[in-house]
Amino acid sequence: MPQALVSRAGVAFEDREYWNVVLLISEAVSALTCCPIFGYMLDVSGTRQGPYLSGLVLLFASMLVLTTSHSVTWYIIARVFQGAATAMVSVAGLSIVTDAVDRASLGQMIGYLGTAMTLGFMSGPLLGGLLYHIGGFYAIFGMAFGIVALDFFLRLAVVEKRIAERWLCLTDGERPSQENGYIPEQPPYGTLGTIPTDAHTATEIPKTTFALGKLLKQPRILISMWAVIVGALVVSAFDATLPVFVENTFHWSVLGAGLIFLPGAAAAIFEPFFGLLSDRLGSRVITFASFVILAPSLICLRFVEENSPSHIGLLCVMLGLVGMCIDLSQPALIVEMQRVLDDMEAEDPGVFGGRGAVAQAFSLENMAHFGGLALGPMLGGFVEVQYGWKVMTLALGILSMVTAMPMLWLSGPMEEVSWIESADGEMEREAEPMSLGDLMERPFPYQERKLTIGENPQTINMKLFARFSKLLSNLYTTTSTWLQPSHISDGIKVQGSYIFPAESEPHEATIMGLPSRCSLPPDQYDAMCNELAQLAAVITEFEPVRLYVRPEEIQLAESLVKTFVKDASKISIIPCPINHCWVRDTGPVYVRDMTGAFPNRRFAINFRFNEWGGKKPEDDGICWGQQWPLMNEKALQENADFARWVIEHDREPSPVTQVGTPIRAEGGGLVTDGEGTLLITESSIVCDVRNPGMSKGEIEIELKRLLGIEKVIWFPGRRNVDITDVHMDAEARFVRPGVIAYSKPHAIAIDPWQELSIEIRQILDRETDAKGRRLQIHAIEEPDPRDLVKSDHDELSASYVNFYFVNGGLIIPKFGDRERDQKALEMFQALLPERVIRQVYANAIPLTGGVLHCVTQQVPAIK
Structure with a gap:
């Protein structure tokens, strides 16, 4: 985009960074504004598919404007449309997944989505740089139009859960208890719960309410939103400044400016694994560890000062750690939003009406994400221009360290609900406290037996991550004793829940x-x-x-x-x-x-x-x-x-x-x-x-x-x-x-x-x-x-x-x-x-x- 601003919109070379920041902010502010509206529309709507497709159409239109425009004004308008489209697609996509996926494996499934989303955000500049180098400006948008068209037809092929139930005429015993496919169930992370039902709910679905006010009163929602803001802020700060920094410091071309995002994007392949960890360990440990590690990784970027192999290597390693920490936290934060929803519904059944507030909750997460994307270029771009690269990375590192502390208030590990009643009345362990090595040997929640490499590609990833899991196991053992209310007696450290x-x-x-x-x-x-x-x-x-x-x-x-x-x-x-x-x-x-x-x-x-x-x-x-x-x-x-x-x-x-x-x-x-x-x-x-x-x-x-x-x-x-x-x-x-x-x-x-x-x-x-x-x-x-x-x-x-x-x-x-x-x-x-x-x-x-x-x-x- 910086090059297109100069070559197509007539922006002066020295102003390209400023206008690039303006475009990023325009898109983020548009998405931020549209998220709550689209979230409510999705919860009220009888389907997720229609709004999702309309978002893709709007995205196609915005890219068409970007392709044909030659002025900054139209570029800003296109970015506004693009932000609105992104808001609709993101909220609808997360809602579709939540409707269909069991709560016990939600984090892992969000991890797969996160892998795709993070790869999209982080590898966009990379692919853009490569295509611009090979085929010029129009090659970039040719690929983008193809991706949107493919997504549109794939979305037409998706049959939503409740639509499929209508077609198949499922029996009452197989039908979800709410029309949107969300089945209020016992929270899989704290207790064995009971949720009351009323006789009339089977025939009368209460009207869905505008729930943002209720959600924003929940401390865990606010904490999760703040963490999402910080993660997006860091990403967008580098989106705005990193290409210019490597061009000035290492004298790289557009291709190099794109390739430098690869280390940060590489960690996205681990996100399903990170989501699995959030399902098992809870959000508290995962998010706290991610922001604690993120802080020194960002601060160490200030030591990249000259064009030498060692400094280039340091930049790549630190960017990889930054990407890993952000990817580590994202599934846990999204799952935490859903856990708050479940807790509110369990405490006050029907609080969100008949169709729930899944989309509205995710609209808050997306608002936070796009809010961070809007703030990132300001903190990154403007601070870097005024005070330099070192001050910018130091500020981001301090912000991350401060963010780590509120993570202690998020929900804890799965062992709080580690016991369920079996058919013979005995209590059996559902999710034992375990090392991550042991965790890899457990079947996934939706499996009946262990997988082999030939059966499912997930296990291939698990084998590759085995050595890495041992390192994180030590980290979990250490940090979990800090994060839980702990007491010591006879040398035994234990966590308290009640x-x-x-x-x-x-x-x-x-x-x-x-x-x-x-x-x-x-x-x-x-x-x-x-x-x-x-x-x-x-x-x-x-x-x-x-x-x-x-x-x-x-x-x-x-x-x-x-x-x-x-x-x-x-x-x-x-x-x-x-x-x-x-x-x-x-x-x-x-x-x-x-x-x-x-x-x-x-x-x-x-x-x-x-x-x-x-x-x-x-x-x-x-x-x-x-x-x-x-x-x-x-x-x-x-x-x-x-x-x-x-x-x-x-x-x-x-x-x-x-x-x-x-x-x-x-x-x-x-x-x-x-x-x-x-x-x-x-x-x-x-x-x-x-x-x-x-x-x-x-x-x-x-x-x-x-x-x-x-x-x-x-x-x-x-x-x-x-x-x-x-x-x-x-x-x-x-x-x-x-x-x-x-x-x-x-x-x-x-x-x-x-x-x-x-x-x-x-x-x-x-x-x-x-x-x-x-x-x-x-x-x-x-x-x-x-x-x-x-x-x-x-x-x-x-x-x-x-x-x-x-x-x-x-x-x-x-x-x-x-x-x-x-x-x-x-x-x-x-x-x-x-x-x-x-x-x-x-x-x-x-x-x-x-x-x-x-x-x-x-x-x-x-x-």
């Missing part, structure tokens, strides 16, 4: 369950239900209660509520296949996103309850002598499915996303302070009946990821002294961070409990919490069991520390031992003067194995 809020934080509601008749001794059932109803009545004075009840026991539940609860509106009776009343262990554990990226989204862990490691009631020393009914296989399966059922049906105040995990645990065994400290017994979780083949260290890593834990305080515990194998919520609880209420057995308690208690106290006395504070221990003696147990009972669960926090209050058990009941009340009043302390009588509950905390589960309020 945090278990302190139980004293505000609650949305409390979960409770009415037991089935097959879960308790017949002589305890009525008393148990009455005590649960009395507890629920007290809780409703502070917060709502969600009472899960078997359908056949609804009438009983309504009678209990009518008898004990003053304000029945505070209790929701929810029909559910429930058996155990121990919802602390059987129910979901609600957590929050640790990164803060989803402040209004709710998450809950399903630990896949398995009867405390396959226990039966007769295994519980607390329950010896009682006539316990046996649960059949159906009841046991209902118990295992209870947490999942609650998660799927919890819609207030918003749907809950299920968090999958390979470990089995019970909520009563997890005692946390909300500030990174966890108390847990080895006997209740490090065992083959719960987590076969998993070491203590592996379990600790997963607990830290799930609960936002920095320090785990382990207690040996005891196997088989009770049905839970010793849960810490009956032994020691946090009243507040750094302050623990410790349960001391009564003097007549049997030896195993006395020994266990001494052991726990010794560990607490010598430990500190995650913040380094010495723990303040407040002991409270358990009640005299002789006034509570039946003659045929050896033990009962009667711990005052098995209390339950409610909004503005604390509910503690009252066992009938007046002296110790009063001491417990006074102790908690002194420790928590800001809260209302209420006592609730419990006899049937402890006789069947638990206390107040065991039969309740908090639903944290959204912050």
Whole structure:
């Protein structure tokens, strides 16, 4: 173009660089302006193909003007048309791919597109220079017209997914759930999710909304757009300045000025591989690494000063690194846009209307890209003219380094959703944490077995990249520890994804369950239900209660509520296949996103309850002598499915996303302070009946990821002294961070409990919490069991520390031992003067194995 400006438009030789910059800016500004309009048109339109073809027609027209014009004015007009055409083609093309490609392999597919697009942007000057050298001005446009015509006919041959479905008359089960081919699915990068659907959505598609305002309010969208701007800015800066720089420094011809773009364009062949990495590792690591490497590569270009082989080699190497870094980041940034869309749709189904906002999201990405293309010539061309090549490359390098930091807020690696439920109910790893060498051996998401070189050209690339992958593997291992919220314990570094809020934080509601008749001794059932109803009545004075009840026991539940609860509106009776009343262990554990990226989204862990490691009631020393009914296989399966059922049906105040995990645990065994400290017994979780083949260290890593834990305080515990194998919520609880209420057995308690208690106290006395504070221990003696147990009972669960926090209050058990009941009340009043302390009588509950905390589960309020 610089030569054409001089030879055809009559621009003075010394002004060619200025007008070349003007043309680049004109095209970029036009595309920038048209992107949001075209994005909305594509989302509203019934097809992507029509707008795409109209963009090609407009592109053909713009090139015709460029070919025949001899004035700067017409060159600018042609560039404006070309920018509009490019905007339409880019947005429509990305939307077509997104409609058809599975989310788990979107990054890789975007990589193939990126290879073509990057090769087009970077090799345009190269091919232009070659053709100009061979055939002159018209040879360049002859090739361009041929490419556009070929693209037009190829686009006519493409049948969009939903059009094909209409032709083939697919069954309802095969038809996508939305008209544009986009199937809202569980996000493949953070959790196992559930997305609610309404009955009317199958027949009525809501109108697509203008979503740019909503999208621009998302921090990850803004960060991704900024990164795209910087990448395009760097590319366009060199488009404007590099040909002139090599002509002046190395005295190269137009051919040389074109060839110098080859090192930067060469890295584009790796872009499918880079996209695969973004699918597996997430956007955060990829983008951070790319901009960190990009900065010194740009700054080192200032050392190219003279016409010598060493300086020419340095220029080529640095340009290659620049191209590699930009290509590395682009698939991850585009995928991040789609992930934000998926997250918004999961959090607020139908937020974008019936056809979604895929094209509008990509229009923002293209706006950012063309915005960078418009700014690049200004920063590159004008700064280089005013201050020189060294200042320009230094400025670009500093800009890249600054850009690296916000990348830490993008989404993390795939291992956050590395566990899925198999057909037999077991959790299996979907995408394990792995080195990139291991990654190359995994089948792609859409393959059923490993490929061979003869089967697919993708594997040829993978073989060629094997050595390169080892270098990047080391880079990932190093940078991932910087980028994730990491904590160190016993030399193990782990990443955290969620945090278990302190139980004293505000609650949305409390979960409770009415037991089935097959879960308790017949002589305890009525008393148990009455005590649960009395507890629920007290809780409703502070917060709502969600009472899960078997359908056949609804009438009983309504009678209990009518008898004990003053304000029945505070209790929701929810029909559910429930058996155990121990919802602390059987129910979901609600957590929050640790990164803060989803402040209004709710998450809950399903630990896949398995009867405390396959226990039966007769295994519980607390329950010896009682006539316990046996649960059949159906009841046991209902118990295992209870947490999942609650998660799927919890819609207030918003749907809950299920968090999958390979470990089995019970909520009563997890005692946390909300500030990174966890108390847990080895006997209740490090065992083959719960987590076969998993070491203590592996379990600790997963607990830290799930609960936002920095320090785990382990207690040996005891196997088989009770049905839970010793849960810490009956032994020691946090009243507040750094302050623990410790349960001391009564003097007549049997030896195993006395020994266990001494052991726990010794560990607490010598430990500190995650913040380094010495723990303040407040002991409270358990009640005299002789006034509570039946003659045929050896033990009962009667711990005052098995209390339950409610909004503005604390509910503690009252066992009938007046002296110790009063001491417990006074102790908690002194420790928590800001809260209302209420006592609730419990006899049937402890006789069947638990206390107040065991039969309740908090639903944290959204912050």
